[in-house]
Amino acid sequence: MSVLSTNREERAFEIGFCLAILSFGLATGAVAQNAAVPNYVKPCSRVHVFYYPWYCNPQTDGAYAHWSMGQFVKEGKARQYPGGEDIAANFYPKLGCYSSNSAGDIAAHMRMLRRAGVGTICTSWWGIGDYSDKVVPKLLDGASEHGVKVCFHIEPFPGRNATTTREAVVTIIDQYGSHPAFYRHGAGWGRPMFYVYDSYLTPAKEWATVLSPEGRNSIRGTRYDSIVIGLWVKQREEAFMLEGGFDGFYTYFATEGFTYGSTPANWAKLARWAQRHDKLFIPCVGPGYDDTRIRPWNGRNTRSRENGAYYDREFETALAADPEIIGVTSFNEWHEGTQIEPAVPKQIPGYEYEDYRPREPEYYLDRTRYWVERFISTGGR
Numbered sequence: 330m331s332v333l334s335t336n337r338e339e340r341a342f343e344i345g346f347c348l349a350i351l352s353f354g355l356a357t358g359a360v361a362q363n364a365a366v367p368n369y370v371k372p373c374s375r376v377h378v379f380y381y382p383w384y385c386n387p388q389t390d391g392a393y394a395h396w397s398m399g400q401f402v403k404e405g406k407a408r409q410y411p412g413g414e415d416i417a418a419n420f421y422p423k424l425g426c427y428s429s430n431s432a433g434d435i436a437a438h439m440r441m442l443r444r445a446g447v448g449t450i451c452t453s454w455w456g457i458g459d460y461s462d463k464v465v466p467k468l469l470d471g472a473s474e475h476g477v478k479v480c481f482h483i484e485p486f487p488g489r490n491a492t493t494t495r496e497a498v499v500t501i502i503d504q505y506g507s508h509p510a511f512y513r514h515g516a517g518w519g520r521p522m523f524y525v526y527d528s529y530l531t532p533a534k535e536w537a538t539v540l541s542p543e544g545r546n547s548i549r550g551t552r553y554d555s556i557v558i559g560l561w562v563k564q565r566e567e568a569f570m571l572e573g574g575f576d577g578f579y580t581y582f583a584t585e586g587f588t589y590g591s592t593p594a595n596w597a598k599l600a601r602w603a604q605r606h607d608k609l610f611i612p613c614v615g616p617g618y619d620d621t622r623i624r625p626w627n628g629r630n631t632r633s634r635e636n637g638a639y640y641d642r643e644f645e646t647a648l649a650a651d652p653e654i655i656g657v658t659s660f661n662e663w664h665e666g667t668q669i670e671p672a673v674p675k676q677i678p679g680y681e682y683e684d685y686r687p688r689e690p691e692y693y694l695d696r697t698r699y700w701v702e703r704f705i706s707t708g709g710r
Contacts, residue, residue: 372448446701456486540574583615613656619666
């Protein structure tokens with residue numbers, strides 16, 4: 330998701346439907362399940378990592394999607410990235426150009442998440458029938474096999490408003506709510522949780538029709554009652570969250586200073602406000618940001634990883650706010666360089682990709698695990 334603009338229409342790229350398994354040199358059987366990640370910790374379900382299930386490749390559908398795309402330019406000719414060796418990202422994934430609908434690639438991701446100690450993925454969802462919806466059954470099955478839960482990040486799909494969001498919640502719960510990997514929050518059976526990106530695009534009074542107990546089409550008190558999390562962007566979002574009936578709010582962006590919400594110096598204040606008003610505050614930490622391959626004019630929003638120091642500062646500040654849940658932006662948003670998924674050194678004619686050196690490709694998985702263990706030790710399970 331862009332820290333340049335919160336308009337998500339630019340992100341609705343055309344995607345093919347991916348059905349085959351990308352070949353990747355993994356061990357098989359029980360050895361692969363356990364030996365690939367030594368010293369597993371039980372995953373912490375209250376660490377939520379934003380997950381993007383929109384990648385395709387020729388091995389699965391005959392073409393690349395999302396690995397290939399054009400630059401977003403304000404003027405001049407946009408460069409097109411073909412995929413393969415030359416992708417629309419500043420980093421190159423260790424898995425190569427994988428498929429989001431491959432059981433093998435999903436399993437590889439789940440092993441990475443277990444290594445990181447992360448217990449919940451928040452999967453990007455672009456509407457009923459969209460590719461991001463079609464991959465959900467396989468994603469849930471893969472998550473279940475590895476003890477990981479799945480909740481949903483409701484994107485601004487075409488025609489999204491309060492009413493169509495309610496319809497989406499109903500459909501998702503009806504289709505997937507009984508799956509063992511479907512995330513529920515709270516004591517007992519718990520309630521489903523939905524993050525709503527760019528929630529400000531719909532007025533608070535419209536959200537109140539579905540999120541307020543008095544709303545004419547409210548989910549409150551029904552079998553679809555859920556924890557609905559809005560996006561805190563500007564300095565003064567208090568009235569919006571209260572009037573809209575949101576159960577809490579998150580900060581999402583990985584660029585410190587881009588928004589009021591994404592600035593860690595404001596998290597203690599936001600946490601205090603949330604506590605006073607019985608709202609969930611979910612600070613979102615990131616390892617850095619660099620999207621200059623797809624937005625070459627956006628260097629002002631680049632944030633260096635500083636060999637992991639940037640990530641450490643964000644996590645430390647998040648823990649100090651004593652939240653119930655922490656978000657991680659992101660597991661695999663490669664376009665914007667916020668991923669904790671392993672990246673490898675790679676050079677092609679005319680371009681050398683960034684990487685994590687002097688750290689190892691798995692560094693951010695292991696560093697996430699370090700902070701997850703700190704979170705657990707403070708009562709964050």
